[in-house]
Amino acid sequence: MLDFLQAASDGVLFGTTYALIGIGFTLVFGVMHKLNLAYAAASIGAAYSGLIILQAWTAAPAWAVFLAAFIAGGLIGWMVYLTCFHFIPLSHPLAPLMATVGMLLLIDEIIVHMTDGMPQNYPAVYDDVMLRIGEFMVRGDLLLVGAVSVLCMIGLLALLYRTRLGLATRAVSQQAVAAQLCGIRVGQVNAMTFVITGLVGGLAGALIGASVGALSPLLTAPLTVKGLIVTVIGGLGSIPGAIVAGLLVGGFENVFQLYRGVTERDLYVMLLLFAFLVFRPGGIFAPRGGRD
């Protein structure tokens, strides 16, 4: 029982990063009704950019690396928007999807090229801290991951529900044409969505690097799959859904890793997804119908 609780709590804390990646997919989908498959790769790429700071300034504190990853995430997000969405007409819905795939491969290859394919050490934060409650332990680095992710989610929700930009973003996601008629610059909102999700992704990438202790381009494919699963389980376009689903998937996979081993755990995550698709295809928080 204690093992179960331990695995579940570790998983839920790590699941906050899945939640952040899921939010990125879901926001872009909500606003543009398009999938940005390059997102997880961009997030890992942004985390790598943090390492460049370390090369120039070897004694750089961890927050500097995180900040660099955060900013790089925004920049990469904007570049993905420009290269994969801005110039492609809306009448070809498959083209931007394919372009983001190209971008995914490109980012992966740039990482491999720059690091000779070797995994890179990432500065761990608070990895020697342990909170003990009897036999039950909470790893300090995972606690940091959870705390930063929650802060980031609160910031994002405040941005979406308390600012004019957030209002415009929600308007575009509800009805792009009507929003445009009201004088909202849809192109600008789309670009800003990519920058904001990029910032979140960069932070998520850095958190993943810090809690795993290393970064490798091999992280991008599983992270893409997990992020998409979180998006679907939570309900496409729903931010609270992505958060809940991220925690759920994180806890679920860690529990199954405990009982069934690391090679089988993802199989159960897929089964969870299929259970949702069959019994609740709209996800936990299905968006209200009749959006278009």
Added chain:
Amino acid sequence: MEFYYGLAQTIGVHTLLGLSAYIVLLTGQVTMAQAAFFAIGAYTAGMLTVLAGWHLVPAIGAGALTGAATACAVGFPALRVKGLMLVVATLAFGEGVRLFFFNFDYQVARGEIRVGPLGGEGFRQIRFFQENGWTTGEVMLFIWVFVLLAMAILWWFDRSRYGAVLRAVGEDELAAQSVGINLTAVKVSAMTVGGAVAGVGGALYAHYTTHIEHANFGVLLATFAIAYPIVGGLRNVFGTLAAVVFVQALLVEGLRDLGDWRNLLFGALIVLAMNLRPQGLFGGRRA
């Protein structure tokens, strides 16, 4: 010459993979499960020739059937969800199948060695062509017979009433439904045909590489499957073939001299191609 035969084999098998996604894309559905059907065909046919001692041709048929049956079974629940949900559902299914083969052991002692799939190590010794003394050229011709057959059948589908129905669903589901087209039947049938074509491709792939493992059938292969028809354009089957030649011959082999930079250019060229020709390199005005 061997090199070009080998290249032609790769192009042939990838064309089958692309065609299997092509027919599903005609109905407007993006499927990331083609690599899974490809894997199922590969493992089925490989196990039948190696473990059960079948001839290759019926084994390929069995690969096509299992591919089609799985696609049909996946099609019903998966096609309840539309558009991007389907992308994710099929992606997860594909990963699930890959993980299944990652954990799949079924070995039989054959003389000195044990043969059959062995989890993460994969499935070695699929040596039908070598044991029966086929040359590379003959294998290449054999593969292309299947490729041309698949292209001819899909071409004929495209020209027939069935093709018109598929494209009608792809253009506008609501309009198609209102003229009495059964959406589920059309989508599931397209998925089934795609599964069969992918199964044939996988069966051939298993036999010309002689060694398959779960890592061959990951997200990357699924992405390539939909990339070929999208990059080539959905006007007709030749777009897919042309895209496979463009990617495999020009990008993968042609840029080999560039060494490391080849992989960088690969992604960048896809992005560039989609920006310049969003309807596909060889697509018509309206895909």
